[in-house]
Amino acid sequence: MNRWGLLWRIFLVGILLFCGLIWLPPADVPASSDLKLEVPGPVEGKKLVALTFDDGPHPEFTGPLLEGLRERGVKATFFLVGTQIQYAPELVSRMAREGHQIGVHTYSHVSVVGLEQEEFCLQVEGTRRLIYSLLGERELWLRPPYGILDENAQHWADSPVVLWSVDPEDWKDTNVDRIREHIVSHTRDGDIVLLHDIYPTSVEAVLEAIDQLQKQGFQFVTVAQLMEERGVVPECGQIYKRLADSS
Ligand SMILES: [Zn+2]
Numbered sequence: 529m530n531r532w533g534l535l536w537r538i539f540l541v542g543i544l545l546f547c548g549l550i551w552l553p554p555a556d557v558p559a560s561s562d563l564k565l566e567v568p569g570p571v572e573g574k575k576l577v578a579l580t581f582d583d584g585p586h587p588e589f590t591g592p593l594l595e596g597l598r599e600r601g602v603k604a605t606f607f608l609v610g611t612q613i614q615y616a617p618e619l620v621s622r623m624a625r626e627g628h629q630i631g632v633h634t635y636s637h638v639s640v641v642g643l644e645q646e647e648f649c650l651q652v653e654g655t656r657r658l659i660y661s662l663l664g665e666r667e668l669w670l671r672p673p674y675g676i677l678d679e680n681a682q683h684w685a686d687s688p689v690v691l692w693s694v695d696p697e698d699w700k701d702t703n704v705d706r707i708r709e710h711i712v713s714h715t716r717d718g719d720i721v722l723l724h725d726i727y728p729t730s731v732e733a734v735l736e737a738i739d740q741l742q743k744q745g746f747q748f749v750t751v752a753q754l755m756e757e758r759g760v761v762p763e764c765g766q767i768y769k770r771l772a773d774s775s
Pocket residue numbers: 582583633637673674
């Protein structure tokens with residue numbers, strides 16, 4: 529080997545050592561004693577979010593929402609009001625057919641705080657029975673109107689109780705940009721987002737927000753799927769607001 533060839537090899541070894549690509553054991557330590565493998569950090573978990581829609585079905589606005597969700601491959605959760613079902617029973621069937629979760633939001637949108645057991649049963653169990661008549665018996669979780677309930681209601685719910693962690697207050701105004709921005713800027717992994725499918729502005733805003741969040745890697749699942757993904761076993765009377773990845 530000529531002199532330049534030798535210098536080149538020394539130079540190359542120097543570069544590799546500098547970059548950490550060659551590891552040389554210290555002379556007095558056995559080569560295998562404390563060699564630690566560099567393992568990559570934990571793989572970033574999935575970013576999951578559950579969109580929830582209260583107060584429907586709405587005969588005019590829930591259909592376009594379902595269409596938009598279908599086009600985007602999004603599953604959501606609908607908490608239905610009993611009195612609304614008669615106006616759009618076919619949309620309730622469509623929700624179930626397209627893989628959305630369905631829950632109850634009382635029969636006539638009343639606060640469940642302070643109700644007698646009989647009245648609670650009419651409001652919640654009565655709405656469940658209405659939905660059973662369309663879809664057959666199934667689990668129908670509860671979202672209490674206004675997000676409030678007392679101990680009795682918790683006890684009588686006979687299902688998990690779903691609240692939320694992101695609230696764009698979509699009933700407050702008809703500003704699509706504001707609602708969309710609130711959803712996009714506040715949504716983190718594991719959030720449950722509160723929306724109402726009785727406003728055309730909510731439908732427009734949420735579909736735009738989905739497009740933006742999907743580009744950021746978010747996946748949209750039902751509340752039940754979110755709990756399953758996070759290893760949380762749903763319990764009757766338990767209140768759920770958010771299911772972040774605990775790992
Ligand atoms: Zn409501």
